[in-house]
Amino acid sequence: MSVYAEGIVVLLCVNAIAAMGVSLLTGFTGIFSLGHAGYMAVGAYMAAILTLRYEFHFIVAILLGGVLAAIIAYVIGVPTLKLIGDYYAIASIGLGEAIRLILENGGTITRGARGFPGIPPYTTLAVAFCFFIIMAFFMFNLINGRFGRAFKACRDDYIAASLLGYNTAKYRILSLVLSAFYCGISGALLAGFLSFIQPIMFDMMKSTELTSIVVFGGLGSMTGTLISVVIITLITELFRPISQYRMLIYGAILVIVMVIRPEGIMGQYEFGRKLGKTLKEKFLGNHFSKEGGKS
Amino acid sequence: MDILLQQIINGLSLGSVYALIAVGYSLVYSVLMFSNFAHGGFLVIGGYICYFALNSMGTGILIAGFLSLLGAGVAAVVTEKVAYQPIRENTNNTLYLLIASMGMSIVIENIFVVTIGGRFRALPAIIPTQPVHLFGLATTSAFDLISLLAAGVFLGILQIILVKTKWGLAIRAAAYNLRIAGLMGVNVNLLISITFFIAGTLAAVGGIFLAVRYTLYPQLGAITIKAFVAAVIGGLGSLPGAVVGSIILGLAEMLTAGFISSQLRDLVVFFFLVITLLVRPQGLFGKNISEKV
Amino acid sequence: MVEVSDNLILRLDHLHKYFGGVPAVKDISFSIQEGELFGLIGPNGAGKTTIFNLITGVYSPDSGKIYYQGEDITALKTYEVINKNIARTFQNLRLFPHSTALENVMVAMQQHHTYSFGEAITHFGKWQKKEREIKSESMDILALVGLAQRAEQKARTLPYGMQRRLEIARALALKPKFLLLDEPAAGMNPEEVNELNHLILDIHSKFKFTILIIEHHMDLVMEICPHIICMNFGTKIAEGNPLEIQRHPEVLKAYLGEEVDEL
Ligand SMILES: Nc1ncnc2c1ncn2[C@@H]1O[C@H](COP(=O)(O)OP(=O)(O)OP(=O)(O)O)[C@@H](O)[C@H]1O
Ligand SMILES: [Mg+2]
Numbered sequence: 001m002s003v004y005a006e007g008i009v010v011l012l013c014v015n016a017i018a019a020m021g022v023s024l025l026t027g028f029t030g031i032f033s034l035g036h037a038g039y040m041a042v043g044a045y046m047a048a049i050l051t052l053r054y055e056f057h058f059i060v061a062i063l064l065g066g067v068l069a070a071i072i073a074y075v076i077g078v079p080t081l082k083l084i085g086d087y088y089a090i091a092s093i094g095l096g097e098a099i100r101l102i103l104e105n106g107g108t109i110t111r112g113a114r115g116f117p118g119i120p121p122y123t124t125l126a127v128a129f130c131f132f133i134i135m136a137f138f139m140f141n142l143i144n145g146r147f148g149r150a151f152k153a154c155r156d157d158y159i160a161a162s163l164l165g166y167n168t169a170k171y172r173i174l175s176l177v178l179s180a181f182y183c184g185i186s187g188a189l190l191a192g193f194l195s196f197i198q199p200i201m202f203d204m205m206k207s208t209e210l211t212s213i214v215v216f217g218g219l220g221s222m223t224g225t226l227i228s229v230v231i232i233t234l235i236t237e238l239f240r241p242i243s244q245y246r247m248l249i250y251g252a253i254l255v256i257v258m259v260i261r262p263e264g265i266m267g268q269y270e271f272g273r274k275l276g277k278t279l280k281e282k283f284l285g286n287h288f289s290k291e292g293g294k295s
Numbered sequence: 296m297d298i299l300l301q302q303i304i305n306g307l308s309l310g311s312v313y314a315l316i317a318v319g320y321s322l323v324y325s326v327l328m329f330s331n332f333a334h335g336g337f338l339v340i341g342g343y344i345c346y347f348a349l350n351s352m353g354t355g356i357l358i359a360g361f362l363s364l365l366g367a368g369v370a371a372v373v374t375e376k377v378a379y380q381p382i383r384e385n386t387n388n389t390l391y392l393l394i395a396s397m398g399m400s401i402v403i404e405n406i407f408v409v410t411i412g413g414r415f416r417a418l419p420a421i422i423p424t425q426p427v428h429l430f431g432l433a434t435t436s437a438f439d440l441i442s443l444l445a446a447g448v449f450l451g452i453l454q455i456i457l458v459k460t461k462w463g464l465a466i467r468a469a470a471y472n473l474r475i476a477g478l479m480g481v482n483v484n485l486l487i488s489i490t491f492f493i494a495g496t497l498a499a500v501g502g503i504f505l506a507v508r509y510t511l512y513p514q515l516g517a518i519t520i521k522a523f524v525a526a527v528i529g530g531l532g533s534l535p536g537a538v539v540g541s542i543i544l545g546l547a548e549m550l551t552a553g554f555i556s557s558q559l560r561d562l563v564v565f566f567f568l569v570i571t572l573l574v575r576p577q578g579l580f581g582k583n584i585s586e587k588v
Numbered sequence: 589m590v591e592v593s594d595n596l597i598l599r600l601d602h603l604h605k606y607f608g609g610v611p612a613v614k615d616i617s618f619s620i621q622e623g624e625l626f627g628l629i630g631p632n633g634a635g636k637t638t639i640f641n642l643i644t645g646v647y648s649p650d651s652g653k654i655y656y657q658g659e660d661i662t663a664l665k666t667y668e669v670i671n672k673n674i675a676r677t678f679q680n681l682r683l684f685p686h687s688t689a690l691e692n693v694m695v696a697m698q699q700h701h702t703y704s705f706g707e708a709i710t711h712f713g714k715w716q717k718k719e720r721e722i723k724s725e726s727m728d729i730l731a732l733v734g735l736a737q738r739a740e741q742k743a744r745t746l747p748y749g750m751q752r753r754l755e756i757a758r759a760l761a762l763k764p765k766f767l768l769l770d771e772p773a774a775g776m777n778p779e780e781v782n783e784l785n786h787l788i789l790d791i792h793s794k795f796k797f798t799i800l801i802i803e804h805h806m807d808l809v810m811e812i813c814p815h816i817i818c819m820n821f822g823t824k825i826a827e828g829n830p831l832e833i834q835r836h837p838e839v840l841k842a843y844l845g846e847e848v849d850e851l
Contacts, residue, residue, distance in 0.1 A: 079572040086330035094565040138709040160682040165670035248405040254398025
């Protein structure tokens with residue numbers, strides 16, 4: 001594999017881990033965030049500082065990067081996610097700003113706006129791929145079971161969910177903490193891949209890219225998120241020469257998908273049994289749609 | 296003493312500009328129950344229309360201002376028609392509206408970036424900025440007094456519209472319950488268009504003042520974050536709340552800048568947000584958030 | 589007949605609830621014995637649904653107390669009330685429309701078959717056994733309400749009467765001791781209402797729990813509930829057995845008044 005192709009695969013794994021986190025939060029729990037790149041930044045700087053300055057083993061550093069992101073998410077999530085409304089979305093902008101301000105003014109610890117060089121290049125293809133496989137395994141298992149059903153119930157109708165005995169605030173916070181953990185891990189891997197990080201890498205544009213990936217793949221479909229990561233990461237690479245249109249494209253994706261097909265490319269379907277069945281219904285005629293119709 | 300008074304006047308002036316933005320945003324929130332992140336885009340559109348009317352068409356400030364308000368109002372209505380109405384009609388999931396509004400915000404900002412470029416532009420000196428001595432007590436700029444006055448006038452007009460006109464009454468009914476307003480025979484789509492038009496116009500007024508204060512650039516709309524925070528402090532969806540929240544933020548920013556450090560003024564905004572969420576999450580004037588079951 | 593023990597399961601004590609100064613519930617007190625099939629009737633806007641919302645903690649009363657099995661549950665949050673083995677259905681259905689009928693029931697059923705977070709992300713340990721139990725017991729409940737054939741169908745594509753039964757199934761999956769049904773027959777045709785009557789009587793005798801049922805139409809309640817309360821304008825106007833209720837002058841006035849209004 002050429003170095004360039006290898007780099008793209010690593011980038012795919014890194015993006016996929018973060019996107020799975022955002023997918024859990026936005027797609028499965030219905031919480032909109034504008035600051036997930038902030039959690040990536042936390043993971044990236046944590047891992048960079050721990051490996052370079054304190055000579056931690058890189059795996060420990062990556063995991064601690066995820067843990068710190070999760071802790072920060074918890075602190076922000078508790079006051080905002082107990083409320084119904086767009087409070088978390090607004091607070092998440094504030095979070096992104098605050099993290100950037102802190103990193104830029106962090107003195108010798110974060111080395112300010114000019115960036116943090118010399119991070120050990122621990123993110124090899126094998127490391128990135130192993131992390132991706134393990135994180136995907138956990139995520140797909142999680143959504144296929146009682147937690148997945150609970151998250152979706154809180155997303156679809158929080159009043160009905162609380163009348164089925166769910167503490168909806170608890171599940172919303174759990175979802176945020178897990179998604180921040182995924183983003184933190186992703187950021188830590190990115191730091192080890194690039195060897196150099198800068199606060200500006202984790203700006204609104206990165207957050208928007210993650211949300212666009214999830215929306216394009218289909219809210220409530222983890223498989224869709226993964227397909228979408230591949231499509232959007234590759235498109236971004238292909239269109240690098242005209243990168244000034246990149247944000248315009250992300251913005252347009254968000255609007256067009258919401259207007260035309262809010263379920264995204266995959267709807268809520270997952271690979272495997274369910275998808276097979278859907279395809280069969282599509283081709284052999286759907287015997288349900290005749291009697292039901294839209295209500 | 297005079298520095299304090301001066302910073303208070305500056306704070307009130309900045310707060311009044313936030314109020315123009317926050318009130319429009321809150322008005323939309325109260326009717327549609329979603330946070331319209333494209334609101335900052337309307338402000339930028341208003342600013343650029345004013346800029347080009349003054350520079351390329353050579354109009355006076357009154358005509359430029361009028362065109363700017365009209366253009367931003369129309370842009371807001373078009374945004375609603377193109378991006379939100381189809382979603383509203385398909386589902387009542389406000390998450391979709393939230394995502395679409397984020398998309399529209401990025402689209403508007405980047406249309407300016409790719410067409411006319413991202414550089415900073417200064418508006419011609421249309422608003423006097425010379426110093427004014429207030430009864431010998433303090434010195435402030437005419438600009439601050441004018442922006443305070445303009446905000447007062449426009450918010451006053453809004454208040455009259457909401458209280459005295461038929462559509463104002465309908466908007467207030469819709470803020471209570473949009474579906475019931477629809478059942479009472481109000482043309483809901485028209486009502487929403489009017490709401491967006493008002494929000495766009497107020498944003499344009501704010502945009503012109505911000506462009507004079509800070510110069511004009513495509514990302515100027517990002518400053519609406521502060522108006523969002525002001526709306527949360529006052530209580531999401533409450534108009535008096537939006538005004539009070541804005542004034543509090545404006546004062547806090549200017550007093551911080553004047554007496555502590557101007558680098559901390561942005562951090563103070565988020566500090567207020569966090570305190571509000573911890574102590575009184577529904578905001579100063581917020582209704583208790585409940586849904587009819 | 590179910591034996592009616594002398595144990596109170598629910599007691600409402602001088603409940604008041606105002607919406608913007610307008611009383612929706614005014615000084616309501618009554619008690620329900622364990623195992624009772626209890627009816628709550630009253631014309632439109634009488635405050636019946638508000639009583640359910642107060643009991644289940646969706647709203648909190650402006651004054652008054654709610655006791656469940658002797659314990660004060662007035663201040664509890666909704667999910668805490670539900671976790672005391674209370675379940676309810678909604679007058680305006682609140683199913684998860686894009687989930688299948690089976691998933692709708694499983695979401696409730698899984699509350700009684702939990703496994704740890706570790707097991708959830710690895711699918712090791714109890715995961716498989718518990719998931720199998722959740723699914724099979726959910727299927728049993730769907731069969732009980734006559735929806736076994738429709739398990740894989742999206743809730744929103746079910747005919748209306750079936751959606752109502754699916755809501756009852758979902759409430760039953762919580763294995764409640766006390767079940768609140770809000771106008772379960774709303775929008776049903778007479779044949780469906782008849783089936784529903786049998787279903788309610790069936791589950792009442794099978795699970796031996798207490799049921800509080802709201803009905804707008806008197807006939808259904810008169811047929812199956814031995815103990816009835818009638819409300820109007822937020823207050824209790826009558827209490828007794830069907831015969832007493834039917835003859836009560838206030839009840840006649842409330843319902844007659846409504847008919848006159850509707851003409
Ligand atoms: N969340 C709320 N906000 C304002 N008013 C409310 C609210 N919930 C109920 N009400 C009012 O309280 C009164 C009682 O309503 P409730 O829904 O309890 O009546 P009901 O007896 O269930 O009537 P129906 O037979 O129509 O279901 C009505 O006037 C209603 O409009
Ligand atoms: Mg009712």
